[in-house]
Amino acid sequence: MKASHELTLQNIESYTEHYIEKFFPKLYPKSTSFPEDFSLEDHENLKYLVKTLNNLALQSHFSNKKSYSFLRKANKLSIILWKKTKKVVGGQELLKASAKLRSLTLNNLACYFKGCDKLLAALEYLEKAVKIEEKGSAEDYEIATTLLNLTVIKSKLGNHEEAFNKSLEAVRILEKADEEKEMPEALATSYYNHAVELEYLQRINEAKLFYEKAYNLSKRKFGESNESTQNFLEKLVQFNFTHASCDLSITSLPSTLNKSQKSSKKSVTEEKKLDILYQGYKSFSGIRFKFFFLDKPSKSAIKILAFPENKYPVYRMMLEYNRIYLICKNKDYKEFKTLDKNQTTNCMLELLNYLFIEKGSLIIVSDESRARPTSASYQTEVNKSRTGIYPKPKQ
Structure with missing residues (x-):
């Protein structure tokens, strides 16, 4: 051998x-x-x-x-x-x-x-x-x-x-x-x-x-x-x-x-802190979701997380600043980074109206179009206990 x-x-x-x-x-x-x-x-x-x-x-x-x-x-x-x-x-x-x-x-x-x-x-x-x-x-x-x-x-x-x-x-x-x-x-x-x-x-x-x-x-x-x-x-x-x-x-x-x-x-x-723009709730098919909107200025985008109440997985997407005003159909949101706190909250509330869970993905549905975010939606399981046992790697 x-x-x-x-x-x-x-x-x-x-x-x-x-x-x-x-x-x-x-x-x-x-x-x-x-x-x-x-x-x-x-x-x-x-x-x-x-x-x-x-x-x-x-x-x-x-x-x-x-x-x-x-x-x-x-x-x-x-x-x-x-x-x-x-x-x-x-x-x-x-x-x-x-x-x-x-x-x-x-x-x-x-x-x-x-x-x-x-x-x-x-x-x-x-x-x-x-x-x-x-x-x-x-x-x-x-x-x-x-x-x-x-x-x-x-x-x-x-x-x-x-x-x-x-x-x-x-x-x-x-x-x-x-x-x-x-x-x-x-x-x-x-x-x-x-x-x-x-x-x-x-x-x-x-x-x-x-x-x-x-x-x-x-x-x-x-x-x-x-x-x-x-x-x-x-x-x-x-x-x-x-x-x-x-x-x-x-x-x-x-x-x-x-x-x-x-x-x-x-x-x-x-350390860099999480910048949470807004937190809110929305229900789909009888399941209540907790939404978090996080600012990601390094990517000129916001990150959206949707946590099902007492269920998994967690849904998420990235949404560029320059798409927000198009989705909300509000030119006031075109310069997203210039919005004050109240304007940002109102913007996130409007955006929440266009978010839906469909076929295992978090998607945006507007009056005129239905599209996934530019970075593909995907889902992952988050377990309170931990990410899992840590196996030894290949030698």
């Missing part, structure tokens, strides 16, 4: 069965070199197979029996790889690579069982991953990824104090690691998950801070049209609406972070 070559699925499964039959019943050799004909080539082949099987499961989104079959085989091969490599003299680099793949497989198994709503099984695999990472000198990113997954599972089990501690640990690790090697996707996710746990614990001001940090980081690194950025924005708007009666002014980071972190981070007053 040449691990560097692309193999067919049939060949992958054939080699997998070969190694399982050859080594799986014999995991505790006494020799200190590559034992029982376990060679360096076997080591490389097993690495290739474990990666490939995990990627095949990932392509199925851990959502069916076939993906579980791939993960079961990857699990057995990663056990062989881990156990055999531990016995190799001077094989620290080999051991580190084996630990990485073992942790990858355990995290992905946790993803699968989380999707099946078997949370205790998912928790068991993640706790095993933590032990492997401790023994295998795992990198910060790998440790933080496992912590993010533990946050999700413990939160779903109702252990919000423990979930809070795990999410805070992930934030600290990723903030420190991000100074040397940028990890914006993982860091933004850690901010978001930490915000969720703070909200569960009724630490509302701190929760708002971390929701904002997740949104601002994602927007800065990936752009406003990025799916994660959009999800973070919608959650932040929803959060602000839910806690509108609370004092949400924050001028510094919470005391949960240490002094060195405080000095190196911007305060919320330095």
